[in-house]
Amino acid sequence: MRSFRSTLTLWYTVALAAAVLAFGLTVTVLQRRASEAAQQERLGRLTGRVANLLATRAIDGRGAIVDKTFGPTLRVDVLDQVAVTPGFVLVVGPTALALFGSPEVKHLPQSAQDTLRARIAGVRADRETFTIKLDASDYRFVADRVRHAGPDIFAVTVGEEALDPQVALERLGTSLLIVVPIILVFAVLVGWLLANRALRPVGRMIDELEAITDGRSLHRRFPAGGGPDPDELGRLANALNSLLARLETSFAAMRRFVADASHELKTPLTVMRAGVERALTDEKTSPDALVPLEETLVGVRHMTELVESLLTLARVDEGRMELHTVPVDLGDLLAEALETAQILGEQAGVAVTLETLSEPVVVDADRGRIRQLVMNLVTNAVKYTPAAGQVWLSLTTTNEAATITVRDTGIGIAPGDVGRVFDRFWRADLARSRTGERPGIGLGLSISKWIAEAHGGSIGVTSRPGRGTTFTVTLPRRGARPGQWVNLPVSTGSGHEKPGPVA
Numbered sequence: 001m002r003s004f005r006s007t008l009t010l011w012y013t014v015a016l017a018a019a020v021l022a023f024g025l026t027v028t029v030l031q032r033r034a035s036e037a038a039q040q041e042r043l044g045r046l047t048g049r050v051a052n053l054l055a056t057r058a059i060d061g062r063g064a065i066v067d068k069t070f071g072p073t074l075r076v077d078v079l080d081q082v083a084v085t086p087g088f089v090l091v092v093g094p095t096a097l098a099l100f101g102s103p104e105v106k107h108l109p110q111s112a113q114d115t116l117r118a119r120i121a122g123v124r125a126d127r128e129t130f131t132i133k134l135d136a137s138d139y140r141f142v143a144d145r146v147r148h149a150g151p152d153i154f155a156v157t158v159g160e161e162a163l164d165p166q167v168a169l170e171r172l173g174t175s176l177l178i179v180v181p182i183i184l185v186f187a188v189l190v191g192w193l194l195a196n197r198a199l200r201p202v203g204r205m206i207d208e209l210e211a212i213t214d215g216r217s218l219h220r221r222f223p224a225g226g227g228p229d230p231d232e233l234g235r236l237a238n239a240l241n242s243l244l245a246r247l248e249t250s251f252a253a254m255r256r257f258v259a260d261a262s263h264e265l266k267t268p269l270t271v272m273r274a275g276v277e278r279a280l281t282d283e284k285t286s287p288d289a290l291v292p293l294e295e296t297l298v299g300v301r302h303m304t305e306l307v308e309s310l311l312t313l314a315r316v317d318e319g320r321m322e323l324h325t326v327p328v329d330l331g332d333l334l335a336e337a338l339e340t341a342q343i344l345g346e347q348a349g350v351a352v353t354l355e356t357l358s359e360p361v362v363v364d365a366d367r368g369r370i371r372q373l374v375m376n377l378v379t380n381a382v383k384y385t386p387a388a389g390q391v392w393l394s395l396t397t398t399n400e401a402a403t404i405t406v407r408d409t410g411i412g413i414a415p416g417d418v419g420r421v422f423d424r425f426w427r428a429d430l431a432r433s434r435t436g437e438r439p440g441i442g443l444g445l446s447i448s449k450w451i452a453e454a455h456g457g458s459i460g461v462t463s464r465p466g467r468g469t470t471f472t473v474t475l476p477r478r479g480a481r482p483g484q485w486v487n488l489p490v491s492t493g494s495g496h497e498k499p500g501p502v503a
Contacts, residue, residue, distance in 0.1 A: 005195045012191035013184060018503040024176055035163050036140075040129055043142040046085055046158040047127075053081055054091070054149040054156065066099060066152040074100045088116075088139065093152050096121035108135055116141075116157075123155050131162055138162040169239050201233045203241065218248035265307045273300045314445055323366040323454055328477075330361045330395055330402055333371055338393065341378040349387035349410075352378070355394040361402050363477045365455050370475075373451040373459075376444035377406040377471045384469070385410035397477065401457070404473040413463035421461055422449045449471075 057065050057078045065078045072093060074082065082089065082100055089102040105113060119132055123143045131140045141159030206391040208220055221244065222237040223464045230238065276297045279285050285293070338354045345352040374393075381391040389409040396403045414420060420426050425442040452459040456476050463469035 005199050007194070008195040009188060009191040011231055012195070013187045016187040016191075017180065019185055020180060021176070022161060028171075032163060039140060039160070039163065040142065043087070043140065043158050043160065044127070044129075046087065046089075047142045047144045047156060050082055050085055050089065050091070050156045050158060051144040051146050051149075053364055054078070054146050054153055058083075058149040058153075065094075065150060069266045072097055072099055072152065082121075085158060086160075087377045088141070089157070090116060090120065091146075091156045092117055092120050094154045096154075099153065119143075120155050120157050160250070198386070201237075205237065209240075211348050212244070218244055220244070265303075269300060269304045270309060273297065273304065276300060296487065306443070323369060325364045325366055325455075327362050328365045328367045328370060330363060330370070331356045331403065332360075333367065334374065334393055334395055334404070337371060337378060340375065341382065341391070344379065344382045344393065348382050348385070349389075350382050350385045351390045352382070353390065353392045356390065357397065361397050361476050363402055363476065366451075369451045370455070373448045373473065374404065374406075376448045377473070380444065381406050381408035381410065381469070381471075384408065400476065401474050404475070405470060406473075407468065407470040409468040412465040412467055412469055413461070414465055418461060418463055421445055422459075 020135055046379050054065065057075075060311060065075050066072055073079070074091065079100060082091065083102070085102070087102070088104045090098060090105050091100040091101070098113070098117055101113070105116070108116070115132065116134060119130065119141075126145050126147075128143050129141070130143070131138055133139075138161070139159050140162040141157045143155050143157035145155050146153045205222055211217060212220055221241050276293055278392065280290065280293050280297065334354055334356055338352065341352045344350075377469055378393065385391055385408045391406070391408045394405045394407070396405070417426075422445050424446045449459050452473050452475070457474045459474075460472045461469065462472075
């Protein structure tokens with residue numbers, strides 16, 4: 001799973017690697033420029049020394065430093081002093097005639113020598129620096145005009161092969177191959193430690209938020225940011241604390257309202273129900289009034305069920321709902337529930353089957369609440385199963401748990417709605433009226449979920465549209481072993497019985 005800590009470490013490593021690369025490139029460029037400047041300075045010193053030597057010897061020899069006996073060339077004693085200068089040394093006359101050339105110059109092809117003489121002959125300033133390509137290589141030269149060595153000498157130049165930038169890049173690459181892996185390993189370790197230390201308070205906040213699972217956990221608070229000027233995490237903690245305080249106040253007010261309203265409505269609803277039932281049994285009641293009275297009674301019963309469910313959930317939210325746990329045989333409980341389920345099935349034309357075990361399956365539970373859970377699931381299964389459909393109840397066990405399964409061949413639940421079935425007031429057939437073909441209030445499954453979890457168990461659902469739905473309730477048990485299936489009679493919805501399926 002991708003985490004912010006890993007992302008932060010990755011970006012820190014990438015940033016450091018980019019910084020190292022930029023640093024290496026910068027150092028390489030600066031070093032190359034420094035080397036070029038040093039080379040130019042060195043060539044300038046050599047060129048100046050040769051020019052000063054020619055000027056000095058011309059003054060001492062009164063200008064006769066060119067020997068024209070065997071062609072124009074420097075005098076032997078002057079030539080010996082110039083020849084000790086390292087590099088490509090060339091002395092030319094006014095017509096670009098070479099008066100002296102070092103062995104390095106003489107080893108160049110004739111075309112390269114001509115190019116070099118022509119370039120020197122074009123020197124106009126006292127000193128010029130230039131780079132030319134000779135013999136497929138770049139050479140850097142510094143040329144000086146010689147103005148005090150007589151009319152036979154025009155300029156002198158000293159040069160050497162220019163620095164190759166490719167060599168500098170290769171050296172940089174070699175250095176980076178050695179240094180960068182070490183730096184990256186160090187960056188990953190340091191980045192992970194820094195990110196872990198920086199995000200540790202955030203991790204504690206996440207743990208606190210995850211611990212707030214419902215309205216009863218809103219009293220939890222984060223350590224407040226210290227001082228009058230807290231850092232970003234302190235400000236975040238203070239903002240979350242303010243938010244939790246407002247939520248706690250809102251939830252408390254909502255729970256009080258629901259509990260008070262539900263409690264206050266119970267008495268008038270009971271009075272209304274008693275009055276309607278008395279009117280229905282009164283011989284003096286007009287036959288024309290019986291139908292509206294029956295409809296009113298249905299509405300009152302529906303309202304009573306809603307108030308009871310809301311009151312139950314309100315007490316659950318406030319933590320005032322207690323369980324009276326006793327040893328309960330789930331097999332007997334399901335057999336009792338089957339009777340009511342078969343009555344519901346007969347009215348809807350749905351067959352109801354129970355598959356239980358031959359031996360007792362005892363759990364510590366609140367018998368009334370477990371029966372309420374089972375009846376909620378069975379009622380839903382019958383309600384959403386078309387006529388001629390089937391509903392199966394089954395009980396299985398392991399050494400640690402007992403599992404109650406309610407499966408039907410009903411309309412099913414859309415994949416996107418499966419995760420919402422336990423939400424309060426949510427119903428699968430939202431397009432239908434709550435008082436229509438499938439009346440309900442959408443609180444039964446929410447209460448069922450609380451009952452299962454309050455007993456240390458769980459409830460789950462799987463469904464396929466048009467293929468039916470399966471609810472699975474798991475409750476903890478001790479010391480039980482799976483037994484053999486026992487077939488109980490099945491209601492077909494028509495008053496006839498037939499054997500149930502064998503698991």
